Amino acid sequence: MGATLMSWLNVFRGFPSIAVGLFIVAVYAVLALLAPWIAPMDPIKVHADAVLSPPSAQFLLGTDGNGMDLLSRIIYGARYAFGIAVPAVLLSVLIGLPVGLWAGYRGGWVDEVLLRSMDLLRVFPSIILALTIVAATGQSITNVILVIGLLDAPIFARVVRAEILALRGGLLIESARAMGNSTARMLFVHVLPNSISGALTQISVRMAWAIRVSATLAFVGVGIQQPTPEWGAMIRQGAEFMVTGEWWVALFPGLALVTLIFGLNLAADGIQDWMGRRRTHR
Amino acid sequence: MTTAPGKPLLQLDNVTRSFDVGGKRALMAVRNLSLQIQPGEVVGLVGESGSGKSTIGRMAIALLPPTEGRVRFDGSDLATMAADDLRRLRQRMQIIFQDPWGALNPRHTIGRLMEEPLLLHTSLTAQQRREEVVAMAQRMQLGLPLLERYPAQLSGGQLQRVCIGRALATKPDLLVLDEPTSSLDVSVRAGILQLLDTLRRETGVAMLFISHDLETIHALCDRVVVLYLGCEVESGPVESVFKSPAHPYTQALLSAQLFADPAVKTERQHLQGEIPSPLAAPPGCPFSTRCPVYESRCDAGLPAMRVDGATAHAARCIRLASDRFQTPTGAN
Amino acid sequence: MSQIAAPLDANSAAIGGGAVLSIRDLHLTFASRDARGALRHARVLNGVDLDVGPGRIVGLIGETGAGKSMTATATIGLLPASAEVKGKIVFEATDLLTLRGAALDKVRGARIGFVAQNPRAALEPVTRVGDQLVRLIQAHSSLSTTAARQRAIEILAAVGIPDPQARYRAYPHELSGGMAQRVVIAMALVNQPQLVIADEPTTGLDVTVQAQVLDLLQKMVRAQGAASLIITHDLGIVAQYCDDMAIMFAGRVVERGPVAQVFADPRHPYTRRLIAASRARIGNALTHLKSDPPDLYRQTTACLYADRCEQVQAVCQSAPLERSCSTAAPEHRVLCHLTPIP
Numbered sequence: 043m044g045a046t047l048m049s050w051l052n053v054f055r056g057f058p059s060i061a062v063g064l065f066i067v068a069v070y071a072v073l074a075l076l077a078p079w080i081a082p083m084d085p086i087k088v089h090a091d092a093v094l095s096p097p098s099a100q101f102l103l104g105t106d107g108n109g110m111d112l113l114s115r116i117i118y119g120a121r122y123a124f125g126i127a128v129p130a131v132l133l134s135v136l137i138g139l140p141v142g143l144w145a146g147y148r149g150g151w152v153d154e155v156l157l158r159s160m161d162l163l164r165v166f167p168s169i170i171l172a173l174t175i176v177a178a179t180g181q182s183i184t185n186v187i188l189v190i191g192l193l194d195a196p197i198f199a200r201v202v203r204a205e206i207l208a209l210r211g212g213l214l215i216e217s218a219r220a221m222g223n224s225t226a227r228m229l230f231v232h233v234l235p236n237s238i239s240g241a242l243t244q245i246s247v248r249m250a251w252a253i254r255v256s257a258t259l260a261f262v263g264v265g266i267q268q269p270t271p272e273w274g275a276m277i278r279q280g281a282e283f284m285v286t287g288e289w290w291v292a293l294f295p296g297l298a299l300v301t302l303i304f305g306l307n308l309a310a311d312g313i314q315d316w317m318g319r320r321r322t323h324r
Numbered sequence: 325m326t327t328a329p330g331k332p333l334l335q336l337d338n339v340t341r342s343f344d345v346g347g348k349r350a351l352m353a354v355r356n357l358s359l360q361i362q363p364g365e366v367v368g369l370v371g372e373s374g375s376g377k378s379t380i381g382r383m384a385i386a387l388l389p390p391t392e393g394r395v396r397f398d399g400s401d402l403a404t405m406a407a408d409d410l411r412r413l414r415q416r417m418q419i420i421f422q423d424p425w426g427a428l429n430p431r432h433t434i435g436r437l438m439e440e441p442l443l444l445h446t447s448l449t450a451q452q453r454r455e456e457v458v459a460m461a462q463r464m465q466l467g468l469p470l471l472e473r474y475p476a477q478l479s480g481g482q483l484q485r486v487c488i489g490r491a492l493a494t495k496p497d498l499l500v501l502d503e504p505t506s507s508l509d510v511s512v513r514a515g516i517l518q519l520l521d522t523l524r525r526e527t528g529v530a531m532l533f534i535s536h537d538l539e540t541i542h543a544l545c546d547r548v549v550v551l552y553l554g555c556e557v558e559s560g561p562v563e564s565v566f567k568s569p570a571h572p573y574t575q576a577l578l579s580a581q582l583f584a585d586p587a588v589k590t591e592r593q594h595l596q597g598e599i600p601s602p603l604a605a606p607p608g609c610p611f612s613t614r615c616p617v618y619e620s621r622c623d624a625g626l627p628a629m630r631v632d633g634a635t636a637h638a639a640r641c642i643r644l645a646s647d648r649f650q651t652p653t654g655a656n
Numbered sequence: 657m658s659q660i661a662a663p664l665d666a667n668s669a670a671i672g673g674g675a676v677l678s679i680r681d682l683h684l685t686f687a688s689r690d691a692r693g694a695l696r697h698a699r700v701l702n703g704v705d706l707d708v709g710p711g712r713i714v715g716l717i718g719e720t721g722a723g724k725s726m727t728a729t730a731t732i733g734l735l736p737a738s739a740e741v742k743g744k745i746v747f748e749a750t751d752l753l754t755l756r757g758a759a760l761d762k763v764r765g766a767r768i769g770f771v772a773q774n775p776r777a778a779l780e781p782v783t784r785v786g787d788q789l790v791r792l793i794q795a796h797s798s799l800s801t802t803a804a805r806q807r808a809i810e811i812l813a814a815v816g817i818p819d820p821q822a823r824y825r826a827y828p829h830e831l832s833g834g835m836a837q838r839v840v841i842a843m844a845l846v847n848q849p850q851l852v853i854a855d856e857p858t859t860g861l862d863v864t865v866q867a868q869v870l871d872l873l874q875k876m877v878r879a880q881g882a883a884s885l886i887i888t889h890d891l892g893i894v895a896q897y898c899d900d901m902a903i904m905f906a907g908r909v910v911e912r913g914p915v916a917q918v919f920a921d922p923r924h925p926y927t928r929r930l931i932a933a934s935r936a937r938i939g940n941a942l943t944h945l946k947s948d949p950p951d952l953y954r955q956t957t958a959c960l961y962a963d964r965c966e967q968v969q970a971v972c973q974s975a976p977l978e979r980s981c982s983t984a985a986p987e988h989r990v991l992c993h994l995t996p997i998p
Contacts, residue, residue: 213426217419235431
């Protein structure tokens with residue numbers, strides 16, 4: 043146990059981006075998990091006498107246009123961030139991984155369909171696509187999760203497919219077959235573990251993306267709306283007040299959003315570097 | 325040994341392999357090749373790029389099906405076997421690739437890699453498998469601590485020993501070696517070849533040794549088949565072929581060898597040009613574009629194989645002295 | 657009882673008189689991080705001494721990790737910024753390690769020609785072969801484009817490319833491996849360099865083509881009176897094409913001298929092992945020896961071959977090697993504690 047801990051610490055030392063990124067994500071995850079115990083107040087409780095009050099001893103980050111405590115809302119907002127990002131990415135992986143596996147290993151019509159759908163997605167900016175679909179089908183959290191999950195699935199499929207194609211160019215698959223592996227065993231024991239490093243990096247990236255998209259949807263007015271303490275919705279409201287000088291209403295949710303996305307991307311970068319290094323050097 | 329005496333272990337009959345390269349063009353990697361390996365025999369396949377030697381190696385153990393012709397292992401046609409039977413048959417025929425890093429799963433420990441053939445083909449318990457792996461590692465002169473390491477931590481020579489150990493774990497009848505030492509340093513090569521020679525004498529395994537290095541083939545093989553552009557141009561006992569090569573290509577190949585001895589200078593036969601692309605193979609003799617003794621007759625068609633009955637030394641060249649080299653009746 | 661060799665005499669430390677290229681005490685270190693993120697230094701070159709005499713073809717031989725390619729890379733000034741280099745590389749009375757920018761560009765391509773290992777990597781894929789030659793010619797001369805083009809076609813013919821006028825307009829991917837390597841040789845020689853460095857010039861080429869390419873290289877180098885440094889792992893190439901040879905192990909030149917002499921009387925245990933391994937393959941008494949590559953991260957000034965050496969003595973593991981090497985014959989030098997003084 044001590045040895046594993048030491049090796050993890052060494053990884054963090056060599057790749058500080060992983061350490062910093064994961065730390066940030068961990069902080070937010072803790073906030074999300076323990077929100078009811080950490081948040082000083084009820085996030086949707088209206089303090090009618092303290093509407094739009096600046097940061098103070100009572101309201102550490104101030105209150106918004108409805109008189110709700112910003113700090114508590116931001117803490118609860120982490121729940122929405124993870125609550126959307128995690129299921130969405132999980133959905134993407136569950137759909138994308140098998141499709142990518144098949145497309146890469148077998149080729150054929152599955153591969154063609156996958157490639158064409160990737161092309162299609164490249165034509166439409168995905169945010170516009172998400173916007174349109176959510177607007178059309180109803181502004182619920184489930185819809186947001188479904189849309190983001192489905193739109194991201196081809197990315198996971200593509201990443202896995204690329205790694206499998208690279209494997210096929212090498213000797214591993216041939217060697218496994220020559221040894222006497224059945225196709226199923228070869229896929230699960232040899233191919234899959236060696237083609238998911240790209241997907242693992244993407245998880246972090248796509249989570250950042252999912253958070254960003256849901257915030258954008260909320261900001262534009264299509265996704266989650268007030269009084270739900272979702273960061274995008276909060277920024278939407280805060281934008282109006284920037285002009286009149288109540289800067290805290292938009293700034294703090296904005297900072298929370300940016301920091302978490304930054305942390306996720308930083309961790310993703312670090313993981314990618316570490317994976318690349320691991321494969322060649324150990 | 326499960327084959328009847330006199331019956332070949334591996335038999336390729338008029339095997340052709342072509343690849344579709346788009347349009348109506350086909351790349352003929354192997355053309356009308358026939359080959360036999362007897363139990364316990366070591367046959368060398370020599371050729372340069374485009375010779376088809378790697379393709380033949382893969383067809384021999386059913387990693388690639390022939391486009392025409394048949395590949396038989398111990399009498400059974402590999403192309404018509406049921407998938408499960410073929411999978412089980414693989415314990416009797418194994419392959420060692422040129423690049424040991426590419427062939428091994430980088431995420432498995434050496435111990436797990438060496439255990440895999442036993443896991444797939446035997447019903448030994450975990451404890452028994454472990455004992456077998458340890459014994460094999462010792463035979464391969466691999467230190468036991470290496471069993472806990474990963475492929476990236478071992479050297480090329482050590483990894484190739486791991487691959488040999490894996491291949492021999494199920495006591496196969498046939499071992500195909502595709503340039504097993506080409507990517508290794510010179511000082512490591514000798515050790516691997518010594519190991520192969522020892523194993524061959526101890527286990528009686530038959531080998532198909534594919535290489536472009538003539539000295540290695542000379543040292544290890546009983547018979548040699550020389551390939552050019554997918555065709556067999558010469559074959560026979562190693563001593564006979566190397567001492568008195570009959571085909572102009574074999575002669576050129578032997579003369580192009582560079583000996584690590586400044587006192588030995590071979591008279592170099594200067595070949596013009598390079599190996600033509602397999603897509604644009606010459607109509608007659610494949611060597612006609614570069615042959616120093618080319619004549620117009622050579623374009624007429626693929627020359628027949630002429631055999632010297634006394635030595636079983638054969639070559640495809642129309643200029644061979646017909647008193648010594650006879651065209652066998654009913655030859656292709 | 658073998659004697660411990662005498663320390664280097666002052667003369668051999670001086671820059672070799674008359675040599676076209678003189679490398680003295682070249683050290684090269686790379687700093688990097690391992691998979692766990694720890695900092696470590698790879699000592700790629702540990703004090704390389706090498707001379708290339710005028711008009712001589714020198715074979716630099718070693719196995720993977722010996723440092724032979726790095727020696728060439730250092731000589732033509734293509735080391736990455738993270739490399740720490742010390743020592744002297746003297747060419748035409750200048751220390752190449754002190755040159756930068758324009759001064760270095762004047763030497764490369766004109767005074768020193770380079771034949772790379774992989775012709776596909778050396779040639780620009782989007783420019784016609786002839787144009788690449790012309791560009792190289794004009795970079796180092798004041799020839800007009802027409803004259804440069806003429807020169808390019810001449811040299812393409814000289815390297816044995818059939819129909820040079822037509823081939824001038826070919827792109828590198830349209831040429832076969834052997835043809836592409838001939839073009840690379842043409843580029844190395846077109847500006848009449850004093851020194852041609854060839855880094856594994858026949859790797860990946862077929863055996864029959866390899867002989868053609870080496871014959872060509874040797875012929876052209878001799879015709880121009882240039883000196884040449886051929887880097888290879890193949891002792892056959894050294895034996896058949898080189899005048900002098902230098903054997904490298906773990907970043908040091910362990911033995912060097914005229915080819916005939918070194919083959920006839922190899923002094924260093926590693927040289928003997930290499931020669932034996934390159935000849936008879938089976939039944940060789942030396943095959944039972946350990947053959948793991950040397951650990952370049954070890955910090956030591958003693959002999960790095962000691963772990964594998966069948967003649968190892970206590971002094972080999974402890975005494976720094978710098979201070980005790982000897983001269984077997986004036987040009988035949990060995991870096992070993994145990995070589996008796998002649």
